[in-house]
Amino acid sequence: MSTTQSDRLRGLLEPLVAAKGLDLEEIETSRAGKRRMLRIIVDSDEGVELDACAELSREVSDLLDETDVMGEDEYVLEVSSPGADRPLTEHRHYVRAIGRLVKFQLTEGGELIARVLDVDDEGLDLEVPGVKGRKATARRIAFTDIAKARVEIEFSRKDKKEEEA
Numbered sequence: 001m002s003t004t005q006s007d008r009l010r011g012l013l014e015p016l017v018a019a020k021g022l023d024l025e026e027i028e029t030s031r032a033g034k035r036r037m038l039r040i041i042v043d044s045d046e047g048v049e050l051d052a053c054a055e056l057s058r059e060v061s062d063l064l065d066e067t068d069v070m071g072e073d074e075y076v077l078e079v080s081s082p083g084a085d086r087p088l089t090e091h092r093h094y095v096r097a098i099g100r101l102v103k104f105q106l107t108e109g110g111e112l113i114a115r116v117l118d119v120d121d122e123g124l125d126l127e128v129p130g131v132k133g134r135k136a137t138a139r140r141i142a143f144t145d146i147a148k149a150r151v152e153i154e155f156s157r158k159d160k161k162e163e164e165a
Contacts (some may be wrong), residue, residue, distance in 0.1 A: 048081035105148035
């Protein structure tokens with residue numbers, strides 16, 4: 001997608017998305033046969049429900065129909081929330097990952113898997129799980145030390161309500 005079209009789409013859609021209490025995470029266009037695909041990824045601190053995506057899709061479609069930002073070619077519109085494998089790139093992504101297990105690729109090399117306990121402007125407070133019966137340890141990591149980060153999917157973790165019972 002050209003920078004000009006991307007900027008126009010972002011400028012057009014960001015106020016609509018923000019009015020719904022959502023963050024516009026990504027706008028992506030690609031070819032799907034003869035048509036183009038316009039994928040819009042939205043998120044919020046509470047996550048995004050399917051009904052909210054459907055409603056936003058209708059409103060985005062109406063707004064795009066009123067403008068020429070997509071040109072004359074046919075396109076398919078998809079509005080969704082980010083997948084579980086989305087990389088953490090923004091401060092708000094790390095805040096949303098509090099309590100979650102995250103795999104970090106470090107700028108100095110190597111990787112670290114730890115649970116995010118707290119986030120501030122400079123970095124993260126983590127809990128590194130113990131290995132072979134050892135206790136978990138606390139660790140602080142600066143944002144500048146993170147090359148990549150992604151939430152790890154946990155299938156058997158108890159949630160806080162279960163732990164308190």
